[in-house]
Amino acid sequence: PYTGPSAEEILAKRKEYLSPSLFHFFSKPLNVVDGKMQYLFDENGRRYLDGFGGIATVCCGHCHPDVVDAIVKQINRIQHSTVLYLNHAIADFAEALASKMPGNLKVVFFTNSGTEANELAMMIARLYTGCQDIISLRNAYHGNAAATMGATAQSVWKFNVIQSGVHHALNPDPYRGVFGSDGEKYAKDVQDIIDFGTTGHVAGFISEAIQGVGGIIELAPGYLPAAYGSVRKAGGLCISDEVQAGFGRTGNHFWGFETQGVVPDIVTMAKGIGNGIPLGAVVTTPEIAEVLTRRSYFNTFGGNPLCTAAGLAVLKVMEKENLQENALVVGSYLKKRLTELKDKYEIIGDVRGKGLMLGVELVTDRQQKTPAKAETLHVMEQMKELGVLIGKGGFYGNVFRITPPLCFTKEDAVPKKSRYEIRKKLVSRLILDFGQVVCAFGA
Numbered sequence: 001p002y003t004g005p006s007a008e009e010i011l012a013k014r015k016e017y018l019s020p021s022l023f024h025f026f027s028k029p030l031n032v033v034d035g036k037m038q039y040l041f042d043e044n045g046r047r048y049l050d051g052f053g054g055i056a057t058v059c060c061g062h063c064h065p066d067v068v069d070a071i072v073k074q075i076n077r078i079q080h081s082t083v084l085y086l087n088h089a090i091a092d093f094a095e096a097l098a099s100k101m102p103g104n105l106k107v108v109f110f111t112n113s114g115t116e117a118n119e120l121a122m123m124i125a126r127l128y129t130g131c132q133d134i135i136s137l138r139n140a141y142h143g144n145a146a147a148t149m150g151a152t153a154q155s156v157w158k159f160n161v162i163q164s165g166v167h168h169a170l171n172p173d174p175y176r177g178v179f180g181s182d183g184e185k186y187a188k189d190v191q192d193i194i195d196f197g198t199t200g201h202v203a204g205f206i207s208e209a210i211q212g213v214g215g216i217i218e219l220a221p222g223y224l225p226a227a228y229g230s231v232r233k234a235g236g237l238c239i240s241d242e243v244q245a246g247f248g249r250t251g252n253h254f255w256g257f258e259t260q261g262v263v264p265d266i267v268t269m270a271k272g273i274g275n276g277i278p279l280g281a282v283v284t285t286p287e288i289a290e291v292l293t294r295r296s297y298f299n300t301f302g303g304n305p306l307c308t309a310a311g312l313a314v315l316k317v318m319e320k321e322n323l324q325e326n327a328l329v330v331g332s333y334l335k336k337r338l339t340e341l342k343d344k345y346e347i348i349g350d351v352r353g354k355g356l357m358l359g360v361e362l363v364t365d366r367q368q369k370t371p372a373k374a375e376t377l378h379v380m381e382q383m384k385e386l387g388v389l390i391g392k393g394g395f396y397g398n399v400f401r402i403t404p405p406l407c408f409t410k411e412d413a414v415p416k417k418s419r420y421e422i423r424k425k426l427v428s429r430l431i432l433d434f435g436q437v438v439c440a441f442g443a
């Protein structure tokens, strides 16, 4: 049993010693002391089904024994920087990662976070092309350092960064966007930015295939092929940010960009790839990678043995346990059930996403699409009381993000009414709970 400080004591310390800008979910924040696969446990041993851990970094399950084992073995052996000396862990993981990539994407740079990966990717694009201009999408989140904060396009995440050389294109958002699901029409804005806002030459384009922080927005079909076409005609490189949508999460595909049938020039990733261990990566072609030989690129912990051993273990678990397939099967089922809820409850404006990257947007008026922000918060709190954790996102904070570890089972996604009634305190069936809670607003 847990014998550490209480939630209140931790909160008091946070208030005194940590950043005043830190925020937490829930009016009574959760003190998470243990994790096991798709479950989290609080200080009283109460179990919660983690419907959001995937995005927060866990890919194959909290404390997956194979990953823990790989980490412990490595830390007992050596943990160091791999910049100066040889070690097999970084080479083995790079090889395994490259084998998951299409085309000639086979050179890997390791970083410690998604921000660093995107910073590096944008710098590579600028070096390679000799241009500055980068196009990203409105509603995007790509990180919180200088270049990536510029590429991020939601005011809530922006400080007074110098917004140089980044243009934000119309977001191809099928639910709220002006052109509905017509990807090519939105892509025309990329061409317009190039024609009217640049010299006609650009460094590149960066986007996710499914926006995570932005509220699980699947870019309208046909968008990436058309946008990539315009960018490449202008000499730019196409960067796919796979920090959230990558690593099998979308079910049908291993990478988010594959859902749009494109092959980027640079791919970035982080979060789930280390199953909670700080690890990011940039993958590109040998030709593009060459630009970094002009100077020295140094990253003390990038690709260190501990993190890359974890990364390799994650890939092995994904294969051994068929987690991509599981994301497809369980995610499709979950989406079908959520869509059925939409038919029943007016407050659900949209259900979207792929695999185990799902979004449910709440609106108080379906015609006006008025964001139901307060209701979203309230439902999230109620779900937590029932023992189910889900996230939220979107510019208006009215989109549930359901992104569990990929080991989520149908058992978790599907309500079994009798068991639910017997064990109300240990609810582990998202749909039923969700439906019951949403019901309060649907009437």
Ligand code: PMP
Pocket: 112, 113, 114, 115, 116, 118, 141, 142, 143, 144, 208, 212, 213, 241, 242, 243, 244, 270, 271
């Ligand atoms: N890209 C995307 C799509 C993200 O969601 C995030 C984090 N929310 C980042 C980049 C930045 O990653 P990190 O927080 O590891 O720097």
